Amino acid sequence: MSELLNFHFDVDGNDFTSAGQASIQIKKNLRRLGLDPETIRRVSIAMYEGEINMVIHAHGGEADVNIYENYIEIILKDNGPGIKNIEQAMQEGFSTAPDQIRSLGFGAGMGLPNMKRYTDYMKIESEVGKGTTVTMRVDI
Amino acid sequence: MTVYELSQNSQFNVLCLPEPEREISGVYIGDLLSWVMGRAQGDNVWITIMSNINVIAVASLSDVSCVLLAEDVTLEENILKTAIEKGINILSTPLAAYETAIKISGMI
């Protein structure tokens, strides 16, 4: 099935201050498309958590948002260090964030659980030393 | 109650108010960003002592009606500018989070 619309973003891994820009842009685009506020909120939260993870843990990456007739798909792809134990990473409270990142308010270990909670489908593919791809879908 | 009405209380100071008519549905208190992201409801007032730039993104994406900086926490000028651009209301108060929440609870 081909997507109706695609939005692509390069997520800068060095710029902490602008982290979240792709998600904020997507929120705007979805509003313009007239989607309902709760769907927009779910997509925004899930995408932001994934975007921030790429910045904090993987030196940035790429984000694609595909809009299909019945769902919105978010694909976040990075060439970072990968996740050794995905099951452990998915647990609430698990975090490897360093102290200076924690002092900014990150590192609660809630990002991946939030992504799972706010989407209808989520898949993590990761290889240590190669990178991580997270695919999420929110039904419309 | 709207954020504008909240801001009229003498304990609350306006740092910026680009969307004064936003309704307030309740309060969420927290400083861990992804915790707030996951638990705050849309239209909540978010009480926090965090004041870095990422607060603006979290406020925008979680769709809270206003950020309320407790204990007289201040914001850098450039962060305030971003907040105005993104339509994020920000108030501050000398009160601690607990007293702030009680005050709002009595108002809504």
Ligand SMILES: Nc1ncnc2c1ncn2[C@@H]1O[C@H](COP(=O)(O)OP(=O)(O)OP(=O)(O)O)[C@@H](O)[C@H]1O
């Ligand atoms: N893209 C990624 N590349 C490498 N490791 C990752 C990636 N995303 C998540 N992780 C790993 O999974 C852990 C848990 O991620 P999660 O988003 O739940 O929490 P966090 O980012 O550490 O903190 P929070 O999201 O609450 O600010 C991270 O600490 C990190 O070790």
Ligand SMILES: [Mg+2]
């Ligand atoms: Mg995270």
